[in-house]
Amino acid sequence: MxxxxxxxxxxxxxxxxxxxxxxxxxxxxxxxxxxxxxxxxxxxxxxxxxxxxxxxxxxxxxxxxxxxxxxxxxxxxxxxxxxxxxxxxxxxxxxxxxxxxxxxxxxxxxxxxxxxxxxxxxxxxxxxxxxxxxxxxxxxxxxxxxxxxxxxxxxxxxxxxxxxxxxxxxxxxxxxxxxxxxxxxxxxxxxxxxxxxxGWLPLVQQLADIRGAYDILTAGTPYAIPGDKDLTRSALPTVPPPGSPIAGDAFREQQKMKLIAPVLALFQAAKKSPEGSEARIIRQIAAIGGFAPDPAAIGAPLYSAALGMDDIIATMGGLPIGNRGRVYAPPEMTPEEAADFNRRMPRYDADPAAIAYARAWHxxxxxxxxxxxxxxxxxxxxxxxxxxxxxxxxxxxxxxxxxxxxxxxxxxxxxxxxxxxxxxxxxxxxxxxxxxxxxxxxxxxxxxxxxxxxxx
Missing domain, CATH: 3.40.50.1820 (Alpha/Beta hydrolase fold, catalytic domain)
Structure with missing residues (x-):
């Protein structure tokens, strides 16, 4: 490099x-x-x-x-x-x-x-x-x-x-x-x-938030990412199943591409129509996650969350973040739309032991x-x-x-x-x-x- x-x-x-x-x-x-x-x-x-x-x-x-x-x-x-x-x-x-x-x-x-x-x-x-x-x-x-x-x-x-x-x-x-x-x-x-x-605590929360926002706002569209929608689990595996014709890093790159391709399609559509619904979705996802409205700045944290949550929980001995009482305020939404967004956002609680681990390391x-x-x-x-x-x-x-x-x-x-x-x-x-x-x-x-x- x-x-x-x-x-x-x-x-x-x-x-x-x-x-x-x-x-x-x-x-x-x-x-x-x-x-x-x-x-x-x-x-x-x-x-x-x-x-x-x-x-x-x-x-x-x-x-x-x-x-x-x-x-x-x-x-x-x-x-x-x-x-x-x-x-x-x-x-x-x-x-x-x-x-x-x-x-x-x-x-x-x-x-x-x-x-x-x-x-x-x-x-x-x-x-x-x-x-x-x-x-x-x-x-x-x-x-x-x-x-x-x-x-x-x-x-x-x-x-x-x-x-x-x-x-x-x-x-x-x-x-x-x-x-x-x-x-x-x-x-x-x-x-x-x-x-x-x-530290890890704010970053892991941002990763979970952007994944949740992306799943909610692209549901039913061609831009939805595949895999498990449980934010406390990885969406896709990073180790190939037995008998897989693709192994090792090639398998992991393939999994990344499954997650990145819909993001690129979303941004290509927004590029064609800067004032359209896709551009609005991008702005809302970026604002909720705290990242730039940019294909890499949404794609990188999205695949990091979707491929890495199982590892985070295994490493830290539990889920180090929680959003049970949080009220999300997506931009460009009516009060009714914002309320619906909050109803659809998955809720989860932090494990005190995982918080302690994240604070110690680091x-x-x-x-x-x-x-x-x-x-x-x-x-x-x-x-x-x-x-x-x-x-x-x-x-x-x-x-x-x-x-x-x-x-x-x-x-x-x-x-x-x-x-x-x-x-x-x-x-x-x-x-x-x-x-x-x-x-x-x-x-x-x-x-x-x-x-x-x-x-x-």
Missing amino acids: RTMRLSLAALPLALFITHMGVAQTVPATAPAAAGFSLDRQQAMLLERARRGGAADLVATAGPDGGMVLNGTIQGRRFVLGVPANWNGEMILFGQGYATPGSTPTVPADPFSKDPSGGTFRHAYGEGIAFGIAATDKSGVATESGALNAMRLRALAAKMGTRRFYALGGSMGGSIVMTLIERYPRAFSGAVSMCGVTE QATGRFRIPLVTVHQVIDSLVPFSQSENLGRIVARAGNGARIAQYAVPATKFPLPGGLEGYAHCGFSPAQNIAAFDAMRLWVLTGKRPGPDAVR
């Missing part, structure tokens, strides 16, 4: 230990890929990793004489990128959300498949290492993402890391907030890009001790800008405003089928990703808070 981006564009339909002196080459006494000879410092790092508890180690050549190290720690996969001129600093990266049912992993080559949107290569060029730990599960995985990052941190400290930074986007932003609030002395600085930084408290930089596009198709705004309010109430620098950057769009366009999720340019990291690191090194134009 050239940008830190999790959007419908990823879908198949075009959517959705300083190194001193001259290095000496030594035989690869620890596992190394064919054709790659470890120098003395790299061999020492590999041995430290092995003694620190890492297993299944495989070293490959990184750019400019550096090393990429794949392995496992306590059975969890990880990858490290260590430059030849490593300065003892390391980024630990929190990965984004993956569709439930998919296999958690890390990129074997994080340079060719870079989830950081260019930050890794930039930092590596500055002598900074980076690491990614796999989550234990797909779907909502803030808990294991944070715990596994801390396992990797412990290993990296044994290898000689002296300073750690936390970085993540989307769900990775939730992992970042968990790390810096639960482990206040473990990191020197942190960056969240397009992150779930306020609802922001605003209490952290290190510089935090957040960047959010003013319109994001999946994680609303309100996550950033509300984090700022939480931090201010905690009396911690001096430790956060927040940046709002313009939204970006990408092409969709049928002549449509949609807002991106985490659609940052490499320059924006790099600027955010550099602003945070300079803040850590100098103590000077970055200015208002540090990220644009």
